[in-house]
Amino acid sequence: MVVKQICKDVAIIGAGAAGMMCAIEAGKRGRSVLLIDHALKLAEKIRISGGGRCNFTNRHTAAENFLSNNPHFCRSALARFTPQNFIALLDKHGIRYHEKKYGQLFCDDSSQQIINMLRCECADAGVGWQMPSQIKQVEYTFPIAEATSEAGRRFILTTERNVVIAESLVIATGGLSIPQIGASALGYQIANQFSIPVTALRPGLVGLTFATENFYAFKDIAGVSLDAEVSCGGATFRENILFTHRGLSGPAILQISSYWQPGEALHINLLPQQDMQKIFFTYRQSGTELSTVMTRYLPKRFVQAWCAVIFAQLGLAIEPVNQYRDIELRQIATALHDWQITPSGTVGYKKAEVTLGGIDTRELSSRTMESKHVPGLYFIGEVVDVTGQLGGFNFQWAWSSGYAAGQFV
Numbered sequence: 434m435v436v437k438q439i440c441k442d443v444a445i446i447g448a449g450a451a452g453m454m455c456a457i458e459a460g461k462r463g464r465s466v467l468l469i470d471h472a473l474k475l476a477e478k479i480r481i482s483g484g485g486r487c488n489f490t491n492r493h494t495a496a497e498n499f500l501s502n503n504p505h506f507c508r509s510a511l512a513r514f515t516p517q518n519f520i521a522l523l524d525k526h527g528i529r530y531h532e533k534k535y536g537q538l539f540c541d542d543s544s545q546q547i548i549n550m551l552r553c554e555c556a557d558a559g560v561g562w563q564m565p566s567q568i569k570q571v572e573y574t575f576p577i578a579e580a581t582s583e584a585g586r587r588f589i590l591t592t593e594r595n596v597v598i599a600e601s602l603v604i605a606t607g608g609l610s611i612p613q614i615g616a617s618a619l620g621y622q623i624a625n626q627f628s629i630p631v632t633a634l635r636p637g638l639v640g641l642t643f644a645t646e647n648f649y650a651f652k653d654i655a656g657v658s659l660d661a662e663v664s665c666g667g668a669t670f671r672e673n674i675l676f677t678h679r680g681l682s683g684p685a686i687l688q689i690s691s692y693w694q695p696g697e698a699l700h701i702n703l704l705p706q707q708d709m710q711k712i713f714f715t716y717r718q719s720g721t722e723l724s725t726v727m728t729r730y731l732p733k734r735f736v737q738a739w740c741a742v743i744f745a746q747l748g749l750a751i752e753p754v755n756q757y758r759d760i761e762l763r764q765i766a767t768a769l770h771d772w773q774i775t776p777s778g779t780v781g782y783k784k785a786e787v788t789l790g791g792i793d794t795r796e797l798s799s800r801t802m803e804s805k806h807v808p809g810l811y812f813i814g815e816v817v818d819v820t821g822q823l824g825g826f827n828f829q830w831a832w833s834s835g836y837a838a839g840q841f842v
Contacts, residue, residue, distance in 0.1 A: 435612075435822045436490070436595060437594070437595040438595065438596045438598060438599050438746070439467065439469045439595055439596070439597070439598070440563070440597075440598045440599070440638075441465045441466060441597065441598070441599045441600075441601070442444065442459070442464040442465045442467045442599065442600050442601065442842075443456075443459050443464050443465070443467070443599055443601045443602075443603065443842045444457075444466075444467050444469060444588060444590055444597050444599035444601070444602050444603070445466065445467070445468050445469065445602075445603040445605055445685055445785055446469050446470075446590075446603070446604055446605065446606055446619070446623075447468075447603075447604065447605030447606040447620070447694070447816075448468040448469060448470035448472075448475060448481065448562070448564060448605075448608060448830070449470075449476050449478055449605060449607055449814065449827055450474065450478070450479055450814065450832065450835070451473065451605040451813040451814025451815070451830075451831035451832075451834055451835040452468060452470070452553075452603065452605030452814070452835065453468065453476070453552075453554075453560075454551070454552040454832050454836055454839065455554055455603050455605060455811075455813055455836070455838045455839040455842065456468050456555055456558065456560040456834030456839070457558050457560065457835075457839065458550070458558075458835070458836050458838075458840060459558075459635065459838075459839045459842045460555065460557075460559050460560045460837025461558050461559025461839075462840070464563070464842065465803075466558070466559070466560045466561060466724060467560075467561045467563055467597060467599070468555070468560055468562050468563065468564070468689055469563045469564065469566050469568065469590070469592065470563075470565065470566065470602050471566060471567050471568070471615065471617070471651070471698075472564060472614075472615045472661060473562070473564075473565050473707075474563060475552065475564070475707040476547075476548045476551070476694060477505040477547060477614040477615065478607065478611065478614060479548050479613070479730060479828075480542065480544050480548060480790040481544070481611075482543060482544055482828070483539050483540075483544060484541060485544055486539040486540045486541075486542075486543065486544055487529070487540050487543075487544030487546075487547050487768075487828075488533075488537050488538065488539050488824065488828065489523075489538055489539070489540065489547055489778065489825060489828050490519050490520070490538050490825045490828055490829045490832070491535070491536045491538065491825035491826050491829060492516055492518040492532065492536035492538065493515060493535070494515070494516050494534035494536075494825075494826055494829045496508045498821055498822045498824075498826045499819050499820060499821050499822070499826065499830065500637075500691055500692075500789065500819075500820045500821075501557075501794060501818050501819045502632050502752045502793070502794070502795075503793075503794040503795055503800075503818070503830075504788075505733075506794040506797075506799050506819060507799075507819045507830065507833075507834075508596060508799070509680070509800050509831045509837070510799065510800040510802070510830075510833040510834050510836070510837040511829070511830070511834065512835065513833070513837060514677070514722065514832055514833040514836035515537075515663065516829055518832075518836075519829070519832050520538070520648045521552070522550065522554070524551070524606040524629075524675070526541075526546075526550045527540065527730045528540060528541075528547070528793060529541040529725070535824055536824070537824045537825050537827075538825060540699045542611055549629065552563055556803065562800055563592070563594065563595075563597075565594060566592045566593065566594055566791060567593050568590060568591075568592055569589040569592060569781060570590070570621060571587040571588065571589070571591075571602070571623055571626065572588070573587070573588055573590075573627070573807065573810075574586070574587045574589065574590070575587075575611075575808070576594040578763065584808050586600055586808060587599070587600070588596070588600070588601070588602040588809065588810070590602070590762035591658050592647075596789055597805060598684075600656055600809060601810075601811065602794075602809060602810050602811070602840040603697070603811040603812075603838055604620045604623055604810070604811065604812045604813070604816055605620075605800050605812075605813050605816065605835065605840055606620035606622070606812050606816050607620070607625075607788075607814060607815045607816060608620075608634070608788025608791065608815040608816060609634060609636075609782045609784060609785075609789060610636065610637075610782050610785040610788050610815075611782070611783065611784075611785070612782060612783060612784075613783065616650075616782070616798070618734065618752060620791075620792070620812070620816035621634070621791075621792075621816070624691075624792050624812070627804070627806075627807050628720060629792060629793065629796050629806070629807070629812075630792075630793040630795075630796060631790070631791060631792055631793060632790040632791060632792075632793050632818045633787055633789075633790045634789065634790040635779075635788075635789050636690075636779045636780075636781055636782050636784075636785030636787075636788065636789070636799065637785055637786070637787040637788060637789035637820050638676070638687045638688070638690060638785060638786035638787050638822075638823050639687065639690045639779045639780055639781070639784055639785035639786065640677060640679070640680060640681065640682035640686060640687070640690070640779065640784055641680045641681050641682075641690055641693065641699075641776040641779055641780075642679045642680040642777050642778050642781040643679075643680045643681075643775075643776055643777055644777040645775065646681060647774065647777075648774075648827060650678055650738040650739075650742045651735075651738050651739075651742075651802050652678060652836040653738075654676050654734045654735055654738050655676055655677050655678045655731050656675075656676065657675075657676045657734055657735050658673050658674065658676070658683060658732075659673065659674060659703065659731060659732055660672070660673055661674045661701050661702060661703050661705065661734060662685070662701070662705040663685045663686065663688075663689045663699055663700070663701050663702075664689070664691075664699070664700040664701075664702075665676055665693045665697055665698070665700065666692035666693060666694060666697065667690050667701050668688075668689060668691065668692040670684070670685045671685065671687055671705060672684035672688070672690040672782065673685060673687040673702070674686050676735070676783055678839035679780065679808050680780075681776075684718075684823060687786065687823055688823050689820075691787075691789055691820060691822070692737065693776065694749070695778070695818060698773045698774060698775040699773070699774055699775070699776065700772075700773055701730045701771075701772040701773075701779055702769075702770045702771065702772075702775065703731060703739075703769050703770070703772055704730055704731070704769055704770065705770075706751070707730060707749070708766075709765075709769045709770060710762065710763055710766035711798065712730075712766075713726065713754060713757075713762040713765070714759075714762065714806045715819075716754040717754065717755065717756075717762075718755055719753055719754045719755055720753045720754075721753060721754055722751065722752065722753050722754075723751060723752065723754050723757065723765070724736055724737065724740050724751050726754060727740070727769075735772065738780060739772075743765070743768050745769070745774075747761070747764055747765070748772075749761060749765075750785060775791045786823070786827070787815060787820050787821070787827055788815060789819070789820050790818050790820075791816050791817045791819070791820075792812045792816055792818055793813070793818060794817060794818050794819065794834045797812060797817070800841075801837065801838060801840070801841040802817075802834055802837050802838040802841075803838070811838045811841075813834040813835050813837075813838045814830065814831045814834055814835065815827065815830075815831070817834065
């Protein structure tokens with residue numbers, strides 16, 4: 434059986450946000466490019482993002498919005514392809530968008546518009562496609578006699594369809610999050626093949642779970658949401674928290690999950706805009722039950738559950754305000770402003786929006802995204818140890834890192 438061979442300047446494994454952006458830029462430079470992806474549907478992660486409207490970037494993107502073991506690595510790429518650059522691309526295609534909050538930008542219509550835009554730009558740049566197509570083997574040849582010339586460099590990709598030979602290979606395979614739409618460990622496996630270190634991986638932007646004994650009082654209030662300030666690992670976020678059957682979710686929890694480490698407690702200020710000690714003292718002579726006072730500021734179902742736990746811990750009963758000593762009112766107010774609860778884990782990659790950790794950035798050029806030890810091998814997007822906060826930052830990293838690599842592959 435004769436195996437078909439295809440020769441390209443650039444092969445990109447992964448046709449998601451970063452992969453398509455890289456392909457577009459490389460194609461614009463006249464490079465012959467082939468995008469290879471194992472999925473049946475193109476860019477599913479873009480399609481489902483932002484409730485189907487794709488939070489495609491954030492106006493306020495800065496290096497401080499990203500987590501990495503090498504926090505300065507992302508600066509170069511972010512500076513060379515900014516949110517304004519991506520917005521200009523939307524304007525070119527007549528895609529309307531809006532800002533929800535905190536600089537988060539969404540399509541007015543559908544995330545499919547972003548996918549269609551990228552597909553159109555790929556077509557204009559002459560990019561080739563091969564999907565669905567599984568990668569079976571990746572080989573690398575670099576004859577010593579030609580070590581100073583790209584002419585001697587070859588990446589050989591064996592798929593179930595053919596053999597692809599390319600001068601440059603870009604890994605844009607994403608992370609482990611949301612395996613139900615095709616996430617895999619392929620990018621990390623390729624890195625391991627080339628002895629490129631991968632930092633510790635774990636789910637990010639994900640809901641947190643709690644041991645039954647710590648959360649029993651709250652298991653029946655799933656769906657209750659409240660505005661709170663959550664702190665952990667040196668980070669603080671002020672947004673809604675949402676009670677679920679297994680623990681906590683909502684924007685503030687997703688944000689803090691990327692900073693939380695197993696065994697650490699969350700510090701939750703349930704009423705960041707109030708001074709509950711002062712409020713309690715204004716009711717000092719009142720016969721109003723203390724929990725009733727609290728329901729004027731917090732959801733009733735939550736107050737009932739929270740009081741059952743915290744009052745038991747403090748050795749107090751639920752009574753009218755005038756039955757408590759000042760020190761007891763201070764203790765309750767302190768607990769409201771610093772509710773400490775320790776998660777037992779996360780809901781895992783199945784529900785995580787991103788993967789924390791990835792290809793060790795000390796092994797990559799921040800200017801080109803190329804491996805420092807394997808010429809012609811590039812890593813971009815989520816597979817790299819650069820993870821954004823919630824709010825469009827991860828897509829911006831995909832655009833920026835894809836653009837950066839696309840200038841050099």
